[in-house]
Amino acid sequence: MSESKPLIGVLALQGAFEEHQKCLEAVGCRTKQIRTAGDMEDIDGIVLPGGESTAMGLIGTGSVHEGKNVWEALKEFTETNKPVWGTCAGMILLAERCVGASAVIENGQSLIGGMDILVCRNYFGSQVSSFEMATPAPPSVGNNNNDDNNDDDGANDTTYPGVFIRAPAILDAGKDVQVLGKVVATPCRQAAVVLNELEAKIKNGEKVVQMGVVDALDRDQGLHYKVVVKPHDDESSPEEEKKEGTDHGGESGMTISLPGASDGSNAREVICAVQKNHILCTAFHPELTEDYRWHAYFAKMVADSK
Amino acid sequence: MTTNGNGNGSATVGTVKVKQGLAQMLKGGVIMDVMNVEQAKIAEAAGAVAVMALERIPADIRRDGGVARMSDPALIKEIKNAVTIPVMAKARIGHFVEAQILEACEVDYIDESEVLTMADDVHHLDKTVYNVPFVCGCRNLGEALRRIAEGASMLRTKGEAGTGNVVEAVRHARQVQGDIRRLSSMSKDELYVAAKEMRAPYELVKQVAEDGKLPVVNFAAGGVATPADAALMMQLGVDGVFVGSGIFKSHNPEARARAIVQATTHYKDPKVLMEVSTGLGPAMVGISDINADPVNFRDREGGEFTYKGKVPPKKDLHGYTETQMYGSSWNN
Numbered sequence: 001m002s003e004s005k006p007l008i009g010v011l012a013l014q015g016a017f018e019e020h021q022k023c024l025e026a027v028g029c030r031t032k033q034i035r036t037a038g039d040m041e042d043i044d045g046i047v048l049p050g051g052e053s054t055a056m057g058l059i060g061t062g063s064v065h066e067g068k069n070v071w072e073a074l075k076e077f078t079e080t081n082k083p084v085w086g087t088c089a090g091m092i093l094l095a096e097r098c099v100g101a102s103a104v105i106e107n108g109q110s111l112i113g114g115m116d117i118l119v120c121r122n123y124f125g126s127q128v129s130s131f132e133m134a135t136p137a138p139p140s141v142g143n144n145n146n147d148d149n150n151d152d153d154g155a156n157d158t159t160y161p162g163v164f165i166r167a168p169a170i171l172d173a174g175k176d177v178q179v180l181g182k183v184v185a186t187p188c189r190q191a192a193v194v195l196n197e198l199e200a201k202i203k204n205g206e207k208v209v210q211m212g213v214v215d216a217l218d219r220d221q222g223l224h225y226k227v228v229v230k231p232h233d234d235e236s237s238p239e240e241e242k243k244e245g246t247d248h249g250g251e252s253g254m255t256i257s258l259p260g261a262s263d264g265s266n267a268r269e270v271i272c273a274v275q276k277n278h279i280l281c282t283a284f285h286p287e288l289t290e291d292y293r294w295h296a297y298f299a300k301m302v303a304d305s306k
Numbered sequence: 307m308t309t310n311g312n313g314n315g316s317a318t319v320g321t322v323k324v325k326q327g328l329a330q331m332l333k334g335g336v337i338m339d340v341m342n343v344e345q346a347k348i349a350e351a352a353g354a355v356a357v358m359a360l361e362r363i364p365a366d367i368r369r370d371g372g373v374a375r376m377s378d379p380a381l382i383k384e385i386k387n388a389v390t391i392p393v394m395a396k397a398r399i400g401h402f403v404e405a406q407i408l409e410a411c412e413v414d415y416i417d418e419s420e421v422l423t424m425a426d427d428v429h430h431l432d433k434t435v436y437n438v439p440f441v442c443g444c445r446n447l448g449e450a451l452r453r454i455a456e457g458a459s460m461l462r463t464k465g466e467a468g469t470g471n472v473v474e475a476v477r478h479a480r481q482v483q484g485d486i487r488r489l490s491s492m493s494k495d496e497l498y499v500a501a502k503e504m505r506a507p508y509e510l511v512k513q514v515a516e517d518g519k520l521p522v523v524n525f526a527a528g529g530v531a532t533p534a535d536a537a538l539m540m541q542l543g544v545d546g547v548f549v550g551s552g553i554f555k556s557h558n559p560e561a562r563a564r565a566i567v568q569a570t571t572h573y574k575d576p577k578v579l580m581e582v583s584t585g586l587g588p589a590m591v592g593i594s595d596i597n598a599d600p601v602n603f604r605d606r607e608g609g610e611f612t613y614k615g616k617v618p619p620k621k622d623l624h625g626y627t628e629t630q631m632y633g634s635s636w637n638n
Contacts, residue, residue, distance in 0.1 A: 012334065014335045014355060014570075015330075015334060015335075016330045035571060050330075051331050051332075051333070051334070051355070052335060052391055054353070054390060054391055055355045058352070058353035058567070062564065062568065088331070102350055103388075103390075104347040104389060105351050106351070126413075127325075127392065127439065128320070128414075128437045130319060130324040130328065131317040131318055131319045131321075132318050132324060133317040133318070163327055164317075165324055165327045165328050165331060166392065166414070190387075213390055258317060259412075259437070285327060288327050288330065
């Protein structure tokens with residue numbers, strides 16, 4: 001770093017933003033907390049941290065600052081070539097399509113978009129199903145910075161200690177999206193219901209942009225939960241969800257089952273890390289570990305973009 | 307519990323990292339007490355990061371008395387079905403079976419709460435044996451570290467719940483911060499006596515002295531009723547805010563909930579605080595003289611349940627089922 005260190009913004013509406021700052025500073029970046037559109041003027045890249053995606057969406061779009069709200073500024077930022085990284089809730093915000101969203105909030109989950117993926121919120125279940133697991137390491141950034149790696153479940157250069165907390169999963173990624181990590185897991189009961197509904201809709205040729213969770217109570221009363229459906233277009237094939245019930249374990253990654261998982265054998269392969277050009281998404285939380293390789297990888301994306 | 311498909315890796319649930327990690331994800335957010343599905347939906351739509359499912363909010367427990375217990379699992383399940391944000395629930399201090407039941411309900415966090423009647427006036431729960439994480443109240447650093455030693459993954463100030471009066475929450479937040487600053491300035495050989503005096507494990511005392519901060523997230527709770535209260539607590543250095551009776555005892559819960567959420571994010575920006583504080587309608591009435599009130603939640607701690615100074619008067623009991631609000635160790 002001969003010239004000035006890159007300045008990376010961390011969205012600080014809510015969530016684990018201080019943890020990201022600590023990691024980014026450890027790999028030689030300067031950081032800044034972002035709460036308003038004005039805060040974003042001089043940053044070279046931005047991290048959307050873990051937290052509650054519904055809360056971030058509501059705080060961000062309900063901003064009371066005059067002029068542009070931070071949500072619009074974030075959308076504009078993702079359209080530049082400056083790097084953007086979303087972890088967990090941040091990944092949901094960057095997704096183009098989201099299922100398992102709140103059925104309560106008027107316009108559903110507010111999304112920034114930019115990453116052509118379909119995410120399912122709380123895929124793995126509630127907190128008792130949150131887990132730690134070895135996941136694929138980020139693409140090498142030259143010198144691996146894993147000397148602090150004190151994880152004892154076989155972590156080495158090829159794995160990374162993944163921390164999944166009420167985590168989302170990526171069900172489908174567009175053609176241009178590079179998949180950096182996968183895991184085979186059974187969805188939780190609530191997610192399984194959502195996925196069944198989603199598959200029925202895809203079979204009918206609908207292109208689902210957003211779908212809420214099933215409110216079991218409303219359902220008993222014959223009410224319908226919120227679904228946002230875009231007119232079918234040809235960019236994505238309805239075949240994408242064909243794996244149901246057949247793919248159990250299979251070729252890549254590990255099969256896991258967690259407390260609170262749905263019954264039956266509808267385990268499926270889901271994606272937990274993707275990159276498309278300047279946008280990076282991880283379903284897990286590198287900011288909660290002392291292994292800074294994902295942060296070093298993002299720092300390099302920022303350095304390369306300058 | 308670990309299950310493993312093909313030997314390539316294994317998932318471990320209930321680790322310290324995931325238990326403390328969820329609290330880290332809640333930072334900068336507002337956790338709201340709700341008593342039914344309707345209120346839970348209002349809370350989620352207002353931007354709450356989690357809801358606390360209760361049959362009675364603290365203000366009603368204060369007013370009505372009687373033994374306050376864990377909520378009916380049916381209520382918790384209804385609320386879990388209705389919202390996508392984490393759902394918390396309260397267990398009585400020391401009532402490990404209520405905790406087991408709440409874990410079976412798959413709540414996301416359990417509050418071992420002094421607002422409920424104590425089930426054990428000596429022992430708190432061993433919180434390390436559960437996969438579900440726990441939050442506990444504290445008045446000072448010693449109490450905070452005792453709870454962490456028992457396995458609490460998150461802390462909150464005790465404040466004085468159900469009063470709408472932030473004075474006790476401020477006292478407890480300042481006390482914890484002050485205790486940390488005092489430890490940080492001590493020489494190493496003074497920490498042994500400091501640990502003895504605050505009746506906390508030496509290892510945790512040493513860790514706090516070195517780090518200059520608590521090892522887990524600490525929220526404000528107990529008396530927060532306005533956006534300004536929330537921002538006050540955030541500026542005093544807490545990581546987020548619990549709002550109990552303050553929202554659904556006010557005149558316009560939706561607007562107040564939204565305003566408190568914005569105030570907690572933009573706590574350093576007085577202009578935003580002014581705007582969100584404008585036109586919210588009356589806040590909860592609350593209790594101004596906390597020391598004269600016959601109900602005292604904050605001093606309930608297992609093995610520590612003594613009053614210093616003036617003991618508040620016993621209240622008049624009406625009927626056979628009503629009890630005093632104090633534990634059995636209250637002798638006066």
